[in-house]
Amino acid sequence: MERTRSSDKPEALKTEVSYRLVVPIEIEGTLTETVTVKRLKVKHRLEIQKAKLDDAEKEARLITAATGLAPSDVSELDMADYLGIQEIIEGFFSARAKT
8 A cells, every 4th residue: 555645743643644545446538547545534533423324335425535536436446455545534533643
């Protein structure tokens, strides 16, 4: 998993992280090699919690909210990329513990 760093700021404190996909995906006819993962807000979590979805679907919705990818694009991600993006999102959540 490769991430590009824009500063020396700890990842958990950044507002977004650029993630280079292990397996690029095609979105609207264009090969996409990187995805920007943004910090989530409480409203994202609440909207997803209200939906009657199983845990896997909720995780996919979190990735959709954090990346801006369409749900159909998230479903086409390679599992290595899916897990890599999840790891970034989890890192954002750990900011409080490290500050």
